[in-house]
Amino acid sequence: xxxxxxxxxxxxxxxxxxxxxxxxxxxxxxxxxxxxxxxxxxxxxxxxxxxxxxxxxxxxxxxxxxxxxxxxxxxxxxxxxxxxxxxxxxxxxxxxxxxxxxxxxxxxxxxxxxxxxxxxxxxxxxxxxxxxxxxxxxxxxxxxxxxxxxxxxxxxxxxxxxxxxxxxxxxxxxxxxxxxxxxxxxxxxxxxxxxxxxxxxxxxxxxxxxxxxxxxxxxxxxxxxxxxxxxxxxxxxxxxxxxxxxxxxxxxxxxxxxxxxxxxxxxxxxxxxxxxxxxxxxxxxx
Amino acid sequence: xxxxxxxxxxxxxxxxxxxxxxxxxxxxxxxxxxxxxxxxxxxxxxxxxxxxxxxxxxxxxxxxxxxxxxxxxxxxxxxxxxxxxxxxxxxxxxxxxxxxxxxxxxxxxxxxxxxxxxxxxxxxxxxxxxxxxxxxxxxxxxxxxxxxxxxxxxxxxxxxxxxxxxxxxxxxxxxxxxxxxxxxxxxxxxxxxxxxxxxxxxxxxxxxxxxxxxxxxxxxxxxxxxxxxxxxxxxxxxxxxxxxxxxxxxxxxxxxxxxxxxxxxxxx
Numbered sequence: 001x002x003x004x005x006x007x008x009x010x011x012x013x014x015x016x017x018x019x020x021x022x023x024x025x026x027x028x029x030x031x032x033x034x035x036x037x038x039x040x041x042x043x044x045x046x047x048x049x050x051x052x053x054x055x056x057x058x059x060x061x062x063x064x065x066x067x068x069x070x071x072x073x074x075x076x077x078x079x080x081x082x083x084x085x086x087x088x089x090x091x092x093x094x095x096x097x098x099x100x101x102x103x104x105x106x107x108x109x110x111x112x113x114x115x116x117x118x119x120x121x122x123x124x125x126x127x128x129x130x131x132x133x134x135x136x137x138x139x140x141x142x143x144x145x146x147x148x149x150x151x152x153x154x155x156x157x158x159x160x161x162x163x164x165x166x167x168x169x170x171x172x173x174x175x176x177x178x179x180x181x182x183x184x185x186x187x188x189x190x191x192x193x194x195x196x197x198x199x200x201x202x203x204x205x206x207x208x209x210x211x212x213x214x215x216x217x218x219x220x221x222x223x224x225x226x227x228x229x230x231x232x233x234x235x236x237x238x239x240x241x242x243x244x245x246x247x248x249x250x251x252x253x254x255x256x257x258x259x260x261x262x263x264x265x266x267x268x269x270x271x272x273x274x275x276x277x278x279x280x281x282x283x284x285x286x
Numbered sequence: 287x288x289x290x291x292x293x294x295x296x297x298x299x300x301x302x303x304x305x306x307x308x309x310x311x312x313x314x315x316x317x318x319x320x321x322x323x324x325x326x327x328x329x330x331x332x333x334x335x336x337x338x339x340x341x342x343x344x345x346x347x348x349x350x351x352x353x354x355x356x357x358x359x360x361x362x363x364x365x366x367x368x369x370x371x372x373x374x375x376x377x378x379x380x381x382x383x384x385x386x387x388x389x390x391x392x393x394x395x396x397x398x399x400x401x402x403x404x405x406x407x408x409x410x411x412x413x414x415x416x417x418x419x420x421x422x423x424x425x426x427x428x429x430x431x432x433x434x435x436x437x438x439x440x441x442x443x444x445x446x447x448x449x450x451x452x453x454x455x456x457x458x459x460x461x462x463x464x465x466x467x468x469x470x471x472x473x474x475x476x477x478x479x480x481x482x483x484x485x486x487x488x489x490x491x492x493x494x495x496x497x498x499x500x501x502x503x504x505x506x507x508x509x510x511x512x513x514x515x516x517x518x519x520x521x522x523x524x525x526x527x528x529x530x531x532x533x534x535x536x537x538x539x540x541x542x543x544x545x546x547x548x549x550x551x552x553x554x
Contacts, residue, residue, distance in 0.1 A: 051465065054469055056465050056468060056469065079471055079473075082468070082469055082470075082471055089462065089465070089466045089469070092466065094462075094463065094466075094492055094495075094496060095463055095466040095467060095470075095488075095492050096492065097487065097488045097491035097492050107470055107471075107472075107488065108470040108471050109471075110471075111470060111471030111472055111473065112471055142495070156470060157469070157470060160470065160471065
């Protein structure tokens with residue numbers, strides 16, 4: 001059930017003077033049940049890449065296969081692919097259009113041609129997953145707060161019950177609290193449903209705490225594809241491409257330089273706390 | 287998917303036509319259109335075509351860009367040609383069932399086709415060589431005498447430039463919303479007319495909301511910078527006639543005179 005990209009390239013405006021190579025020879029595999037962070041700074045090709053994952057744009061070169069079938073084969077069921085690979089765009093709240101929250105979430109499953117009971121079942125479940133309580137169901141989506149709107153929009157994609165959920169900068173434009181809410185909601189959802197999640201972001205801080213694998217993009221190419229601790233080992237290189245490692249990584253490196261025996265591979269705040277406490281304890285014992 | 291629309295597109299080069307005062311280009315386009323309707327024989331059209339060809343060469347804009355704009359009005363042109371072909375009274379040349387094509391009809395249809403082609407290429411040359419901002423600046427300056435008649439010239443020009451500025455933004459927005467809804471399983475292509483119209487709702491509602499949001503933001507930003515209309519407003523790049531602009535005016539009016547003489551007085 002894996003989505004596989006092989007040597008995928010994409011060129012914007014292919015036969016004009018303004019041709020831009022947005023993706024260059026991308027090889028990527030998204031297996032079942034993995035939490036992946038896709039990171040790169042603005043213009044690195046992240047958004048172009050995610051639009052390839054559910055067949056919204058056709059690669060200029062290379063192939064994309066889902067469950068072993070080329071998705072650009074002539075009679076490949078695109079609609080089914082799009083329900084299996086749910087894509088949440090940047091600022092997804094801008095796509096809300098229905099009269100109330102519940103019907104908007106129903107839009108996706110309705111398009112799949114499911115029976116009415118199942119549609120409502122799925123919508124309810126999706127709204128529960130993103131933590132929108134029932135009293136909001138009949139409200140207009142335009143009356144909600146920014147964070148709530150975004151969660152409703154994410155529910156709109158979740159209601160199609162995708163196997164892979166792709167979120168393009170889900171925290172853009174939210175305050176720190178809204179950001180933490182969305183991210184922990186996504187992590188909770190990942191745990192609850194066991195689906196694969198691809199979290200696109202330009203902030204290491206955002207993803208470091210949650211993902212098990214990080215893909216770093218730069219100028220349309222994949223720079224690193226590894227576990228967080230391995231990727232954050234390349235602090236210098238990350239800075240060169242306009243990214244930064246999480247703050248805890250910097251602190252741990254500095255402590256290490258100053259003679260503390262800490263584990264610099266820690267990526268989350270909790271892990272960092274543990275290794276620092278351990279190092280301090282050892283220091284005292286000496 | 288919506289990138290092909292070239293309406294009012296600007297093509298950047300460093301040609302004489304690009305550097306020319308936008309007022310000259312506006313007047314020249316107007317004069318050119320007038321000349322196309324004054325001229326009544328093929329010698330006149332030949333002159334008009336030659337003049338346009340010269341301008342195109344001077345502009346350094348690739349010819350295929352001009353042709354691109356033609357595709358969109360192909361239908362309109364065909365319509366005009368066919369109507370003229372069949373509905374002009376005169377000596378019948380070919381009869382098809384109840385319809386007849388007359389010699390006068392062929393002549394008129396051919397003239398119409400030439401006229402429309404030249405007209406569209408001519409006016410698209412103006413938009414290709416002039417940025418929307420310069421265009422509205424030029425229009426504002428040319429229409430400024432109307433201010434005495436209490437016509438809000440500056441406001442109209444400002445609205446025009448904002449509208450032009452928003453075309454690409456809204457196109458991009460449409461593209462984004464469309465993709466987002468397709469990702470939710472929406473289908474914009476299949477179904478009958480009614481189903482297709484219904485399928486547009488998930489696209490149009492967010493699009494209108496986006497347009498209002500942007501308009502609101504823009505109004506706020508303009509007010510924050512103390513915009514209060516045209517009264518006493520100075521320009522960063524005021525329009526000033528230079529030597530080449532006067533020469534261009536001369537060339538344009540010589541062309542007009544020549545096309546009246548040739549296009550009206552010579553036979554056929």
